[in-house]
Amino acid sequence: MCGSDREDGLRIFPGPVTGRKQVVASSVLLTEPTTPAVWAALDCPGAFAIGMADGDPILLGTMTARIDREIPAGEQLVVMGWATGSEGRKRYCGTALLAEGGQVLARAAHTWVAPAG
Incomplete structure (x- = not known):
């Protein structure tokens, strides 16, 4: 749902956070905050945080997420x-979906794997 090739995707393209090494963020609008949409929103910034935007191939190994609060529909959020x-070839990261006031709405932990070269 977050890939750049999908017309129906979330269109999340996180960028670096000034002054924070290996931290990325983006705004996101979830018009229908279903569980799959929330998980997709949590997935995308993880790949960017561990270097996917640099062109390095990477595959999601595992992702464990939880939704802590009700996700508001149609509000600008931050992921x-x-x-x-x-x-070794494993890369680890965390992600979070935040309300405008900074409250954590959902969070995830990821393990990504770089293909053998």
Whole structure:
């Protein structure tokens, strides 16, 4: 749902957060905040946080998410991602979906894997 090739995608393209190394963020508008849409919104910034935007191929290994609060429909939200480490070909990151006031609405932890070269 968040890929750039999808007409119906969320169109999330996180950029660097000034002064925060390996942290990215983007605004997002969820007109229908279904569980799949929330998970898609949490997925996208994780890939950007661990280097996908640099052209490095990367595959999602696992993602564990939880929705902490009701997600408001049609409100401008912020989704962010941050790298948390790496081990061999594995890359780890966290993501969060935030309300305008900064409250965490949903969060996720990811393991990404770089294909063997």
